[in-house]
Amino acid sequence: QVQLVESGGGSVQPGDSLRLSCTTSGRTFNRHAMSWFRQGPGMAREFVAGIIWSAGMTYYGDSVKGRFTVSRDNTKNTGYLQMNNLKPEDTAVYYCAAGSPTLTIKGATEYDYWGQGTQVTVSS
Numbered sequence: 001q002v003q004l005v006e007s008g009g010g011s012v013q014p015g016d017s018l019r020l021s022c023t024t025s026g027r028t029f030n031r032h033a034m035s036w037f038r039q040g041p042g043m044a045r046e047f048v049a050g051i052i053w054s055a056g057m058t059y060y061g062d063s064v065k066g067r068f069t070v071s072r073d074n075t076k077n078t079g080y081l082q083m084n085n086l087k088p089e090d091t092a093v094y095y096c097a098a099g100s101p102t103l104t105i106k107g108a109t110e111y112d113y114w115g116q117g118t119q120v121t122v123s124s
Contacts, residue, residue, distance in 0.1 A: 002026040002113045004096055009118030012086055016122070020081040022096030022115050032100040034072060034079040035059075037108055038092035038120075047106040048094070049081060059105050063089070086122045093117040 008020040024031060035050030049070035050059045058070050069082040079096060095117045101110030 004098060004113055004115035006096055006115040006118045009094060009120045011121040011123065013124055014087055014122055016086050017084045018086065018120060020094055020118060021078055023076065023078045024098055025077065030100045031098050033105050034096060034098045035105055035111065036070065036081045036094060036096055038094045040092040045108050050105040051079065088122050090120060091122050092120060094120050
């Protein structure tokens with residue numbers, strides 16, 4: 001069984017920063033990529049950022065470019081999403097996903113394993 005455990009969400013004010021973590025455990029699986037998605041109330045799940053685990057190549061959604069940074073630590077089997085200059089429109093449940101996407105790293109249906117989600121609320 002594969003588990004993805006997220007942490008780091010919370011309630012912050014506009015302009016603040018948060019760092020989300022996603023640690024994988026369990027049986028060995030093909031973790032070609034890890035990505036972060038978010039889903040606001042009444043909205044579709046949106047790609048936020050992704051990283052090719054071995055090469056470290058990164059991808060970002062247009063709304064977070066220049067503010068968010070995705071990274072990973074191979075020794076800890078953990079991926080990170082550093083979120084700076086947070087805005088109210090960043091409010092959502094954030095999910096990490098891992099697997100081997102074949103068509104696009106940005107497609108939610110490409111991933112087999114998901115974290116439980118962590119709430120990020122940005123409000124003054």
